[in-house]
Amino acid sequence: MSKQTNPPIVLEAKGITKRFPGVLANDSVDLQLHKGEILAFLGENGAGKSTLMNMLYGLYRPNEGEIWIKGEKVEMSNPRDAIDRGVGMVHQHFQLVPVMTVAENVMLGSEITRGGGVLSRRKAEERVRELSHQYGLDVDPTAVVEDLPVGMQQRVEIIKALYRDADILILDEPTAVLTPQEANELFRIMHDLTDEGVSIIFITHKLKEVLNVADTVGVLRRGKIVGSAKPAESTQESLAELMVGRAVLLRVDKEKADAGAVVLKVEGLQAFDDRKQLILRGADFEVRAGEIVGIAGVQGNGQRELVEVLTGLRTAVNGRVWIEGQEVTHFSPRKITELGVAHIPEDREKHGLVMPYSLADNMVLNDYYQKPYATGIIMHQDAIDAHGEQLIEKYDVRTPSVKTPASSLSGGNKQKVIVAREFSRPTKLLIAAQPTRGIDVGSIEFIHTQIVAQRDAGAAVLLISAELDEVLSLADRVAVMFDGRIVKILPIAEATRERVGLLMAGSEDA
Amino acid sequence: MATKKKKDSSEGMSIGRVWRAVSIPLVSVLLALLIGAILLLISGASPMEAYQALFKGSFGSMKAFGRTLEKSTPLILGGLAVAFAFKAGLFNIGGQGQLLVGAITAAYIGFAVTGLPLIIHLPLALFAGSLAGALYAAISGALKTYTGAHEVITTIMLNYIAINLTDYFANGPWKDEGIIARTPAVLETAVIPAWGFVPIGFFIAVLMAFVTWYLLERTTWGYEIKTTGLNAFAAQYAGIKVPLIIIMTMGFSGFLAGMGGAIETLGVVGRYQPGFNAGLGFDGITIALLAKTHPLGVIPAAILVGAMQAGSSQMQFDADVPFQIIDVIQALMLFFVSADVIVRWLLGRRGEDGDKVSLGTGWG
Numbered sequence A: 001m002s003k004q005t006n007p008p009i010v011l012e013a014k015g016i017t018k019r020f021p022g023v024l025a026n027d028s029v030d031l032q033l034h035k036g037e038i039l040a041f042l043g044e045n046g047a048g049k050s051t052l053m054n055m056l057y058g059l060y061r062p063n064e065g066e067i068w069i070k071g072e073k074v075e076m077s078n079p080r081d082a083i084d085r086g087v088g089m090v091h092q093h094f095q096l097v098p099v100m101t102v103a104e105n106v107m108l109g110s111e112i113t114r115g116g117g118v119l120s121r122r123k124a125e126e127r128v129r130e131l132s133h134q135y136g137l138d139v140d141p142t143a144v145v146e147d148l149p150v151g152m153q154q155r156v157e158i159i160k161a162l163y164r165d166a167d168i169l170i171l172d173e174p175t176a177v178l179t180p181q182e183a184n185e186l187f188r189i190m191h192d193l194t195d196e197g198v199s200i201i202f203i204t205h206k207l208k209e210v211l212n213v214a215d216t217v218g219v220l221r222r223g224k225i226v227g228s229a230k231p232a233e234s235t236q237e238s239l240a241e242l243m244v245g246r247a248v249l250l251r252v253d254k255e256k257a258d259a260g261a262v263v264l265k266v267e268g269l270q271a272f273d274d275r276k277q278l279i280l281r282g283a284d285f286e287v288r289a290g291e292i293v294g295i296a297g298v299q300g301n302g303q304r305e306l307v308e309v310l311t312g313l314r315t316a317v318n319g320r321v322w323i324e325g326q327e328v329t330h331f332s333p334r335k336i337t338e339l340g341v342a343h344i345p346e347d348r349e350k351h352g353l354v355m356p357y358s359l360a361d362n363m364v365l366n367d368y369y370q371k372p373y374a375t376g377i378i379m380h381q382d383a384i385d386a387h388g389e390q391l392i393e394k395y396d397v398r399t400p401s402v403k404t405p406a407s408s409l410s411g412g413n414k415q416k417v418i419v420a421r422e423f424s425r426p427t428k429l430l431i432a433a434q435p436t437r438g439i440d441v442g443s444i445e446f447i448h449t450q451i452v453a454q455r456d457a458g459a460a461v462l463l464i465s466a467e468l469d470e471v472l473s474l475a476d477r478v479a480v481m482f483d484g485r486i487v488k489i490l491p492i493a494e495a496t497r498e499r500v501g502l503l504m505a506g507s508e509d510a
Numbered sequence B: 001m002a003t004k005k006k007k008d009s010s011e012g013m014s015i016g017r018v019w020r021a022v023s024i025p026l027v028s029v030l031l032a033l034l035i036g037a038i039l040l041l042i043s044g045a046s047p048m049e050a051y052q053a054l055f056k057g058s059f060g061s062m063k064a065f066g067r068t069l070e071k072s073t074p075l076i077l078g079g080l081a082v083a084f085a086f087k088a089g090l091f092n093i094g095g096q097g098q099l100l101v102g103a104i105t106a107a108y109i110g111f112a113v114t115g116l117p118l119i120i121h122l123p124l125a126l127f128a129g130s131l132a133g134a135l136y137a138a139i140s141g142a143l144k145t146y147t148g149a150h151e152v153i154t155t156i157m158l159n160y161i162a163i164n165l166t167d168y169f170a171n172g173p174w175k176d177e178g179i180i181a182r183t184p185a186v187l188e189t190a191v192i193p194a195w196g197f198v199p200i201g202f203f204i205a206v207l208m209a210f211v212t213w214y215l216l217e218r219t220t221w222g223y224e225i226k227t228t229g230l231n232a233f234a235a236q237y238a239g240i241k242v243p244l245i246i247i248m249t250m251g252f253s254g255f256l257a258g259m260g261g262a263i264e265t266l267g268v269v270g271r272y273q274p275g276f277n278a279g280l281g282f283d284g285i286t287i288a289l290l291a292k293t294h295p296l297g298v299i300p301a302a303i304l305v306g307a308m309q310a311g312s313s314q315m316q317f318d319a320d321v322p323f324q325i326i327d328v329i330q331a332l333m334l335f336f337v338s339a340d341v342i343v344r345w346l347l348g349r350r351g352e353d354g355d356k357v358s359l360g361t362g363w364g
C-alpha cells in the first residue's frame, strides 16, 4: 500500500516507563503513530504491550515519560480523558451489557437525551446505522448483544469508539477470539477506517496478520522497544527472531504417531447450548492412546459443548462417552479428572483461573485436595508454592513471584499458567481447547512440543482449535465438525487445507 | 529480571498490605466520628464531652470494659456469620433469625434437660443452639441450590418466620409460669460463667474467629468455599460440588449466628425472652464490612461497635445526648466502608496501581 507523503503524527509516546511491584513493564518506550496508519505491536507474553496501550488509553498512568496526542502534551487520569481526545480502545473481553441492544450499549455512558432527560434511543439507532454503513460494519442496532457472534460483538465495540468520535483506535489482540473469516472481515474494516483517516494500533501474536495488514511494526521485548520493521521487508521468521531474540521453529517437528488402544470413545453425543438449542447433534469418534486428533471446524458448530460434555461440565441429552472402556457419560468433573483427564478450557477467564488467587493456588485448582498439597482437609501451602515455583520455571511464566495474583499477569502468561497446570499431572487423555490462544510464537513452539511429548508418552490428545494451521500441524487425524456432528475424519496425509476447508463449510466430501 | 525482585516485593507487601487493608475502615470510622461530632455540635451538645462519656462508658473501668466485651460477643459471631458466607459469594442477611433460633434452642436445652453436670450440659446447650442456627440457615442454602431462590430474599423471610416461631414457643409450649412471655431461666449447669467482669463467652467468640480464619485459609474446605465465591465456573471446572458448598457455607454461617444467640442466652440473659437483641443480626453486616470480611478483622470491628453500644447510655447520661446518635455514627461507618471510593479519594489512592482491579480482562 502506498502512503501519502509524511502524514502527521497523531499520537506519540516519549520515554514511557511503567513499574508494577516487582516488574518493569515498560522501560522508556518511544512510539509514533501517523495519521491513517496501522501500527502493529509484537512482543512476547509479558513484554508490556497491553500495559503500554492501557497508558495511551488513560487506564494506567506512566511513572515517567510523556504522551502527546495531536500535537498536545496530555496528562490522562482516566479513559474519559483519552476518549475526549479521540482515542478509543477495544479490549478483548468486551465491555458490553449482554441483555441490551447494540444501540443501547453504544449509547451507554454518552446518552443522547430528548428534553427532560428522556433517552432518545431512535437517534442512537440512527447514528449506529450511519456508522455501520459508512465503514461496512453491517451491525443491526436493534439486535440484542448476547445473540451476536463474537466477531459482531467486537464490531459493536468498534462502533462504540467511533460513536464517541474516536480517530485513534487501539485494538489489543482483536483476532485472538475470531475465526479466520471474521479476522479477514476485521482487516477489511480496519482498512476502511484508515482510508477515512483513522489511525490504528493493533496488537497480535499472529505474524501472518502483521505482514498482511500493518504499515509499520514495533517490537517490544521485556518492556523495551527492540526494533521496528516494515512488513514488506520482513518474513515471519525475521519477526519471530526479533521478538524472541532467537530463531523460532514455526513448524512442529514430530514423528509419525504410534496409536494404541482406544482411550476416548464417543457415540451419538447430543447436547444443548446455553440457550437450550440442540447444538451438538450426534458426534461419533474415538481417540487412541498416542495420537492427536484435531477437531477442525468453524467456531459455534458444537465444539465448545462437546468439550464441556466430555469434561463433565455439561450434561449430555443423548449418546454415550467411554474412557478406557468405562462409561463416563454422566460423571462429574472431579471423577473425570481423577481418571487422568487434563483439560485446557477454551475460556481461561471463566473456567481456567481464579483471578484473585495466587499463581501457586491456581496451579493446584484440580488437585488441591490431594497429596502433597493436602492431608485430610489441611492444606500445605509450602508444597503448593513449591509446585508453583517449579512450573513457573519450566513454563517460563513471567511473574514477579508465585504469590502474585493471576489477575496481574499478562494475557499470555495467564494461559501459560493453565497449560502448565494441565500438563503437570499424569495424563491419559488431554483435551486441549484453543491451547495457544493469546500465546507468543516462542511459547507456542514450546507448548506444541509439550503436546507432542504427551502424545509420545502415550496420552490420547483431543485438540480443538480455531486455527486450522494449528490443527493441521499438530494432528495425526483431523476430525471435521460441522453443524453439531463430526462429518469426516481424515488421516493427516489426506487432510489438505482445501479439503478440510470445504468440509468445514458444510460441503459433502468428494 | 522477574525472579530477582521476589524478596522485596513480598516484604513490601506485608506492611503495605496491612496498611492498605486497614486504612479504609480506619478512615471510615474516623470520618463517621467526625460527622457525628458535627451533628452533636449542631444539636447543641459538646462532642468532646459526649465522646469522653462514650469512652468512659465503654473502657473507663473494668466494669465498663466487661460490658463492652459482653456486647461485642454476639457481634463477633454475627459479623463472622456474614463474613464467612460472603467468602462463598453469599449474602446472609438472616443472622437475626438464625440467632433467635439458636437462642431459644439453647434456652430450651438449658432449662428442660436436667441432671447433667455443667461440663456436659453447657456445651450441649451451646452446641444445640449453634446447630439450630446452622440448620435454619441451611434452608436458605438449599432453597438457593434447588430452586434458585436468592438467599437475600429467603434469609430475610426466614427472619420473620423465626420471630414468630420463637414468639410462639416463648408464649406457648415453652412459656415460663407467670404472665410474661418468656422461657424459664436456664439451669445453673447451663450458664456460661463470667471471670470477674470478663465474660467467658467473649473468648468463645474470639476462638471462633480464629477457627473460621483457619478453616478459610488453611483447609481444603476453605479453598472450595473461596473458589466458589470468586469464580463459580472455575469451581465447577475444579470438580468442586458447588451446590453442596453453598448449603454447607450457609450452614456454618448459621452455626456462628446461632452460637451468638446461644451465648447471649446462656451467658447474659439467662433465658429466652422475645424482643431480645433486635437488630443484632444486622449489626453483623456492618461489622463484616468494617472488617473487610476478614475473620480476624471482625474482632476489633465488633469490639468497636460493642463499645459504642456499651458506652451509649453513659453518653446519654453524662452529656445529655440521645443514644440514637450511636446508630447514626454506625450507619455512617457502614456508609463509608461501603462507598470506599470516597475514602480512597480522600487518601489519594485513586488510580494507584496496586488497587487497580484486573484490567487485563482480555486475551492481551
Ligand SMILES: Nc1ncnc2c1ncn2[C@@H]1O[C@H](COP(=O)(O)OP(=O)(O)OP(=O)(O)O)[C@@H](O)[C@H]1O
Binding pocket: A020, A021, A023, A024, A025, A043, A044, A045, A046, A047, A048, A049, A050, A051, A052, A398, A399, A400, A407, A408, A409, A410, A411, A412, A413, A438, A440, B353, B356, B359, B360, B363, B364
Ligand atoms: N495490574 C498489574 N499489576 C501488576 N503487574 C502487572 C499488571 N499488569 C501487567 N503487569 C505485569 O506487567 C508486565 C507486562 O504485562 P502486559 O500485560 O503489558 O504484557 P503483554 O505484552 O500485553 O503480554 P501478552 O502478550 O501476554 O498479553 C507483565 O510482567 C505483567 O505481569
Ligand SMILES: [Mg+2]
Binding pocket: A049, A050, A051, A410, A411, A412, B363, B364
Ligand atoms: Mg497483553
